Amino acid sequence: MKKFISIVAASMIFSQAAFAIGGASGARIDWQTQGKIGALVLDAYGISPLSAVILNGGYELSDISVSIVPKKDGQELSYKVSEKMAKTYGGIPIFGLYPAYLNTVKVSYTKTANNKSEKVKDELYKISTSGISIKASGNLHQRGVPFESVKVLKVDDEFKNRLYLVNNAPGKMPGISSKSIWNNPAGGAMEWDENSNVFIIDTKGEIRWYLNHDKLMDWDNIYKRGIMMGFHQNDDGALTFGYGQRYAKYDVLGREIFNKRLPAAYIDFSHAMDNMQNGHYLLRVASANTLRADGKNVRTVRDVIVEVDNNGNVVDEWKLYEILDPYRSDIIKALDQGAVCLNVDAANAGKTLSDEELAKMDSSDKFGDIAGTGIGRNWAHVNSVDYDPSDDSIIISSRHQSAIVKIGRDKKIKWILGAHKGWSKEFQKYLLQPVDSKGKKIVCEDGYSKCPGYENEEGGFDFTWTQHTAWRIDSKSNKRYIYVSVFDNGDARGAEQPAFASMKYSRAVIYKIDQKNMKVEQIWEYGKQRGNEWYSPVTSLTEYHADTNSLVVYSATAGMSFDLSKGVAVGEPKPELDEFKWGAKTPSVQIQFSGAGLGYQAMPFDVNKAFNQ
Structure with missing residues (x-):
């Protein structure tokens, strides 16, 4: 009886998982989202590893501001994002992340959908980055990447x-x-x-x-x-x-x-x-x-x-x-x-x-x-x-x-x-x-x-x-x-x-x-x-x-x-x-x-x- 119950339970879990990743209704988008809009895409175009885009999640975004929280005694990096650029990137562009670091990013914006708007202030995102990957030349004058x-x-x-x-x-x-x-x-x-x-x-x-x-x-x-x-x-x-x-x-x-x-x-x-x-x-x-x-x-x-x-x-x-x-x-x-x-x-x-x-x-x-x-x-x-x-x-x-x-x-x-x-x-x-x-x-x-x-x-x-x-x-x-x-x-x-x-x-x-x-x-x-x-x-x-x-x-x-x-x-x-x-x-x-x-x-x-x- 215990073995039978375990098989039934496992079958139910598998069935639920199947519907979660596809099932009768088709593929489901289930990327992780941290805030009130969409998922995070690191290095969206493949050549800028210390950047990202917070996808708009189907909302119209306006009044956007971004701040990269500095390291201790570091330099804060803050900027505004126009509606034109938010549309261009399909979300909020994130620039200036520290390499090999768990970055904290603060964003504020207004999101609008179905004639309803909501202002979001100082929403925090955690963004982890990899180290710098620039090919070294082998020249002894170049030590470290891109400098020692x-x-x-x-x-x-x-x-x-x-x-x-x-x-x-x-x-x-x-x-x-x-x-x-x-x-x-x-x-x-x-x-x-x-x-x-x-x-x-x-x-x-x-x-x-x-x-x-x-x-x-x-x-x-x-x-x-x-x-x-x-x-x-x-x-x-x-x-x-x-x-x-x-x-x-x-x-x-x-x-x-x-x-x-x-x-x-x-x-x-x-x-x-x-x-x-x-x-x-x-x-x-x-x-x-x-x-x-x-x-x-x-x-x-x-x-x-x-x-x-x-x-x-x-x-x-x-x-x-x-x-x-x-x-x-x-x-x-x-x-x-x-x-x-x-x-x-x-x-x-x-x-x-x-x-x-x-x-x-x-x-x-x-x-x-x-x-x-x-x-x-x-x-x-x-x-x-x-x-x-x-x-x-x-x-x-x-x-x-x-x-x-x-x-x-x-x-x-x-x-x-x-x-x-x-x-x-x-x-x-x-x-x-x-x-x-x-x-x-x-x-x-x-x-x-x-x-x-x-x-x-x-x-x-x-x-x-x-x-x-x-x-x-x-x-x-x-x-x-x-x-x-x-x-x-x-x-x-x-x-x-x-x-x-x-x-x-x-x-x-x-x-x-x-x-x-x-x-x-x-x-x-x-x-x-x-x-x-x-x-x-x-x-x-x-x-x-x-x-x-x-x-x-x-x-x-x-x-x-x-x-x-x-x-x-x-x-x-x-x-x-x-x-x-x-x-x-x-x-x-x-x-x-x-x-x-x-x-x-x-x-x-x-x-x-x-x-x-």
Whole structure:
């Protein structure tokens, strides 16, 4: 009898379970829900592991606010969510979770269904996350994922709620990177076929978001791989960037807005994707096939700007080898061949190119990502492009010419900000004249490559050398006067290498340009006083932000140094992120990374812009 009762009971339980998971009425949705609406979906789009969506459960949601409860002594992260974004995600987007942690999230909202509304205030959700999963490169300079440690040295109260997006380059990964070459016709720059680290930190040094970019990569497909660069947060809150042979736009929950292959005539995106005011995009690319005057077909290297519309159609192009002088060699010869942007080669540290070596290269069939002159070699190395809507022009930074150049829609040069040395007669009329704060002409020596204050601790004027990020400060500029923020890396300063490598330094610098009178004034700089310990031979950024009237500076390879006698790296990069109030001589924010590999760029991220549109 007991056995019979047990069998009957078990049968009843099984029958009830069958109806719970299906039964006569069909499959039943029985996900766990914690609050008064729907279930929780972690990493809803597969590439943003520290995000989630609380599903709306069939309700219309409004008046939404979210707070991620901080760890002890941590930074609270709070934001509003618009009804539009709640509809887009099918619920409440959750951003900024701590990794490997049981997070507490507080949400308030109004839910409406069947003409009935209910306000819900401070509803708590518990959300558990996994650890960070970014593939390591195997490079000894990258320890920890995505860095070994972070030191928050200083944060003024005004900036305590900042979030910063950081884009680093951990280095080549044996077995994955550079397994293909461009050989049709020849050259190109596919060498930057590497992994990426992209993450957001708060001012306590905690990671609050990262991009699981491996989900976007197919390492067996040359058109779906490459280092991610050129990040910007758009006015709609989403991120634009490019990698390899693609350019893309995603929001921070990982929702794809677009991911497009470069138009067929162009290759090798890197460095710069600028969001134009007309909704188009400027991409720094190269030509897939150019016929040189000597009859040779080549792929070019980092010397083409292309404008594309929202459908990926090419609107315009700027072939810089037809606008500038691809044979100007003064800077090319002075470059430290051990650190040619991301192509860091300790064995060539401190070495420069002689006239004979350059001439031999120019007469050869050697093309590709090499520091040389002529179409098909890395003569320009353009690392930023910015649109000026006041006169329909672009501003480019050419690292290997140590020049910032403004070019019109008509492909005519408007001005050149850089040392005057080595420019042929046809370009000399475009060179800007340095002046002091009173408008008085500054006379410089050695072909205007060495100006008063060139190596002084404070003051004076200097041009930029192997610079990055020449960006127009829109809110302070007009049609005549333009303010430009630049990171002056400082290699080949004065068109030469110093007696000792320890003499090198970098600067963040702001210039005011009188476009009518072709004059330039240096109005702010930082970095000389830090000397070689803040020197970044490659990468880095200086960018103005109007919301706080401040400048963000990322000295992204500070600390990288070499033993010239042995040709080996002896110092590892310790990227430093600084933020300055406009005109300040000391930073309000100072954050230093270690074990991150090469830094590339960093910038503030506005979470309310992302979700409260």
